[in-house]
Amino acid sequence: xxxxxxxxxxxxxxxxxxxxxxxxxxxxxxxxxxxxxxxxxxxxxxxxxxxxxxxxxxxxxxxxxxxxxxxxxxxxxxxxxxxxxxxxxxxxxxxxxxxxxxxxxxxxxxxxxxxxxxxxxxxxxxxxxxxxxxxxxxxxxxxxxxxxxxxxxxxxxxxxxxxxxxxxxxxxxxxxxxxxxxxxxxxx
Amino acid sequence: xxxxxxxxxxxxxxxxxxxxxxxxxxxxxxxxxxxxxxxxxxxxxxxxxxxxxxxxxxxxxxxxxxxxxxxxxxxxxxxxxxxxxxxxxxxxxxxxxxxxxxxxxxxxxxxxxxxxxxxxxxxxxxxxxxxxxxxxxxxxxxxxxxxxxxxxxxxxxxxxxxxxxxxxxxxxxxxxxxxxxxxxxxxxxxxxxxxxxxxxxxxxxxxxxxxxxxxxxxxxxxxxxxxxxxxxxxxxxxxxxxxxxxxxxxxxxxxxxxxxxxxxxxxxxxxxxxxxxxxxxxxxxxxxxxxxxxxxxxxxxxxxxxxxxxxxxxxxxxxxxxxxxxxxxxxxxxxxxxxxxxxxxxxxxxxxxxxxxxxxxxxxxxxxxxxxxxxxxxxxxxxxxxxxxxxxxxxxxxxxxxxxxxxxxxxxxxxxxxxxxxxxxxxxxxxxxxxxxxxxxxxxxxxxxxxxxxxxxxxxxxxxxxxxx
Numbered sequence: 001x002x003x004x005x006x007x008x009x010x011x012x013x014x015x016x017x018x019x020x021x022x023x024x025x026x027x028x029x030x031x032x033x034x035x036x037x038x039x040x041x042x043x044x045x046x047x048x049x050x051x052x053x054x055x056x057x058x059x060x061x062x063x064x065x066x067x068x069x070x071x072x073x074x075x076x077x078x079x080x081x082x083x084x085x086x087x088x089x090x091x092x093x094x095x096x097x098x099x100x101x102x103x104x105x106x107x108x109x110x111x112x113x114x115x116x117x118x119x120x121x122x123x124x125x126x127x128x129x130x131x132x133x134x135x136x137x138x139x140x141x142x143x144x145x146x147x148x149x150x151x152x153x154x155x156x157x158x159x160x161x162x163x164x165x166x167x168x169x170x171x172x173x174x175x176x177x178x179x180x181x182x183x184x185x186x187x188x
Numbered sequence: 189x190x191x192x193x194x195x196x197x198x199x200x201x202x203x204x205x206x207x208x209x210x211x212x213x214x215x216x217x218x219x220x221x222x223x224x225x226x227x228x229x230x231x232x233x234x235x236x237x238x239x240x241x242x243x244x245x246x247x248x249x250x251x252x253x254x255x256x257x258x259x260x261x262x263x264x265x266x267x268x269x270x271x272x273x274x275x276x277x278x279x280x281x282x283x284x285x286x287x288x289x290x291x292x293x294x295x296x297x298x299x300x301x302x303x304x305x306x307x308x309x310x311x312x313x314x315x316x317x318x319x320x321x322x323x324x325x326x327x328x329x330x331x332x333x334x335x336x337x338x339x340x341x342x343x344x345x346x347x348x349x350x351x352x353x354x355x356x357x358x359x360x361x362x363x364x365x366x367x368x369x370x371x372x373x374x375x376x377x378x379x380x381x382x383x384x385x386x387x388x389x390x391x392x393x394x395x396x397x398x399x400x401x402x403x404x405x406x407x408x409x410x411x412x413x414x415x416x417x418x419x420x421x422x423x424x425x426x427x428x429x430x431x432x433x434x435x436x437x438x439x440x441x442x443x444x445x446x447x448x449x450x451x452x453x454x455x456x457x458x459x460x461x462x463x464x465x466x467x468x469x470x471x472x473x474x475x476x477x478x479x480x481x482x483x484x485x486x487x488x489x490x491x492x493x494x495x496x497x498x499x500x501x502x503x504x505x506x507x508x509x510x511x512x513x514x515x516x517x518x519x520x521x522x523x524x525x526x527x528x529x530x531x532x533x534x535x536x537x538x539x540x541x542x543x544x545x546x547x548x549x550x551x552x553x554x555x556x557x558x559x560x561x562x563x564x565x566x567x568x569x570x571x572x573x574x575x576x577x578x579x580x581x582x583x584x585x586x587x588x589x590x591x592x593x594x595x596x597x598x599x600x601x602x603x604x605x606x607x608x609x610x611x612x613x614x615x616x617x618x619x620x621x622x623x624x625x626x627x628x629x630x631x632x633x634x635x636x637x638x639x640x641x642x643x644x645x646x647x648x649x650x651x652x653x654x655x656x657x
Binding site for chain 2 (some may be wrong): 026032036038040140146147148
């Protein structure tokens with residue numbers, strides 16, 4: 001959705017503009033927030049953060065401008081900032097050192113951050129490639145179950161399948177993925 | 189913290205990966221509708237607040253005094269700080285209310301919880317009290333029972349469960365008009381069992397305080413909806429973490445005192461609970477913190493010295509947090525670089541720091557132990573996904589252009605204990621950390637230690653408290 005499309009809609013009906021913007025970017029914003037807060041926040045906290053982001057965008061976007069470009073960049077930046085702040089607030093509230101932070105400290109090599117980041121990016125890239133090689137619906141099921149932490153019954157509803165079928169496919173797909181990744185020296 | 193599942197290597201991913209992950213259908217229509225409704229509600233609130241601010245600005249040109257909630261003050265009011273931490277009950281005590289007034293009506297305890305709710309098994313309910321025949325052993329049994337139940341009720345009031353809580357795993361949920369999520373408590377159809385349970389253990393101001401927290405009008409932990417009982421789970425820490433055995437003293441015909449240690453970050457405090465007979469039942473009526481007077485710290489510090497220590501410590505802590513979050517750093521906005529293609533950084537012109545090593549030294553002079561490691565990790569971007577606070581490039585130091593919220597102390601810390609090498613404190617945290625629902629006032633409890641000639645933050649914990657108006 002471009003800024004111009006949004007403002008044009010906004011002038012006719014604010015509510016419809018909000019609905020359209022949300023429909024266009026809610027999956028994107030949710031993905032950003034989930035990616036940052038996955039280990040720190042509850043599902044409710046994540047929903048809260050997503051709604052904060054859209055409230056910020058609804059409130060803050062300049063509806064006088066007729067920006068021709070996609071609003072994705074703007075929304076993505078607002079989302080990242082909000083998610084990072086939420087991460088910070090949540091970890092601060094939970095006490096001084098979260099379990100994971102301790103793990104991260106152990107794993108952290110102070111002088112090799114760039115190299116480690118590069119390794120991580122490469123591993124992620126291989127993982128994504130191998131997941132997509134599983135084909136549908138297995139690749140989607142794998143991500144829904146083991147990344148988004150959705151239950152089999154929730155996935156079943158989303159994909160119009162039986163929960164038992166989801167469980168079976170998820171288990172088999174995970175095993176396949178493990179084998180594929182092992183070929184590249186990656187352990188899940 | 190939730191247990192991670194297998195694909196945690198996808199966390200904190202680059203933009204391309206996130207984009208790909210956003211293509212996975214994961215949100216149900218119901219979830220989307222809920223989030224959209226919440227967004228619009230928040231927007232309404234922002235618009236209302238914005239209008240209020242505009243109106244205020246139009247009326248007042250200068251000397252605008254904004255409302256701020258009551259703040260703690262330094263050492264002279266340490267006792268008051270403790271009672272705030274303890275809730276309304278303590279406040280009532282600080283205001284000098286008469287502890288001996290027990291006006292709660294007689295309520296026969298008929299708590300009948302079924303299915304998923306199990307009474308705590310650690311202390312058996314003592315037999316009905318007979319003040320004429322209370323032996324030391326009987327009194328001790330009553331004390332153990334009451335302390336055990338007090339701990340349980342405190343868990344209920346901290347959102348972490350207790351006697352009357354939802355079963356583990358998936359359960360029916362309800363979201364109220366403010367967006368609070370409640371989980372159904374199986375086997376209960378009203379708030380009556382909660383009320384009965386409270387009345388069986390507490391009376392007087394303690395009862396009022398916990399009743400308000402659990403069942404009050406503002407953000408209650410229990411609500412009735414559609415003929416069912418629902419409970420709001422949060423991550424708030426409880427007030428009480430008892431350790432050791434309770435000790436009974438000052439037994440009179442209708443009252444006695446239970447003394448027990450309570451662990452708080454950095455130290456162990458001693459709490460005195462006042463038990464009283466209420467229509468034939470022993471109940472806890474109020475409590476105080478022993479040794480909360482700075483004069484009792486045994487260090488010989490005068491009030492003025494403690495005040496100076498509090499001010500100096502507060503300055504050290506705020507310097508530490510500001511640096512860790514990159515706040516208040518002088519930069520040159522004309523000399524900027526991009527990190528990760530999206531995040532802007534400005535060259536640091538601040539005289540205090542010229543390199544990452546300087547930043548590390550700055551932290552090292554104000555923090556030690558795990559806290560130092562954690563803050564250094566934060567600065568390197570370990571705790572803030574993908575974005576270090578400071579970057580060095582071509583021999584120049586850059587600071588991230590963002591407005592990170594985080595710990596900030598608005599008023600001086602309150603010293604709870606001070607020796608030549610150790611300061612334990614409590615402090616009020618600025619409002620910028622309290623925007624999520626379920627969290628109200630926040631208090632930092634921590635310890636500063638003297639290390640290589642500098643006072644350094646050695647540990648801290650943040651607790652949330654019910655807001656006191």
